[in-house]
Amino acid sequence: MSNVVVKKRSSALGAEVLGVDLREELSEETVARIREAWLENLVLVFRDQHLTHEQHIAFSRRLGPLETHESIPKFCHPDHPEILLVTNYENTGKKLVVGRQWHSDLSTTRRPAKGSLLRCEEAPPAGGDTMFCNMYRAWEALSPAYRAMLQDRWALHDMTHARETRTRRSPEELVDIRRRNPPVYQPVARVHDETGRTALYVAEMTTVAFEGMSEAESRPILDYLFDRSVVYENVYRHRWRPGDLVMWDNRCAMHIALADYGDDERRVMYRTTLQGEPSGRLPEAETSAAAE
Ligand SMILES: [Fe+2]
Known part of the structure; x- marks a missing residue:
């Protein structure tokens, strides 16, 4: 019998899973219970799990195929390509700033991440929390008329739109990043491939404009959607402890x-990424250019 106990930690999303040791080989029944709790709560927290990279990868694989991260060598673990290094320091000691705007992992690609499993090894004494918001609720909170306006619309997601990228990279670097990672259109109202529910899928960090509309026209609508998505009642805030594993549903x-937190404080995390279903398309110009 599975000993899994699931306790909600916030009203909108986020639950803690008790009675599971992720270092062990889990039964099919336990994995099914975890998957069910994940689809229901969007974010699951497992406390006091001190996993090795191998154990982290093994548990993640029970939930589906994993991305490898060789295309971003700076953040890819040298021995485990499934592990993404999420740390505020490079090996050189240089301070890193990533993920400081609301986003969904890999939304700028044509195969956005299904889920991410982030493991904490070192956390600052205070600060460095991660916040999550429920995008089903963000969609459902809109009026029927507003939803009808967005229902079949697409929006452009561009990796170079991130504030830290825009402000810290040279124009030449931005062109190069965009060439290697062409922006993609994603559906604004995206249907979850497992639950069948619709979620709002625009992100402060990556969404530039709606298809067929200028950035200036799109901006007030996007700002409204971003603001409404992250109202206090729609957020779970995770305070990290070493040994935590948190998995979230990017869909x-x-x-x-x-x-x-302070510049001299370390925050060291490791992430695996569950491969998602294909979603999104290149803008028309790129599509025809690619076909030539
Ligand atoms: Fe992220």
């Missing part, structure tokens, strides 16, 4: 990493 939740 229906956004997240943000807070930068409210």
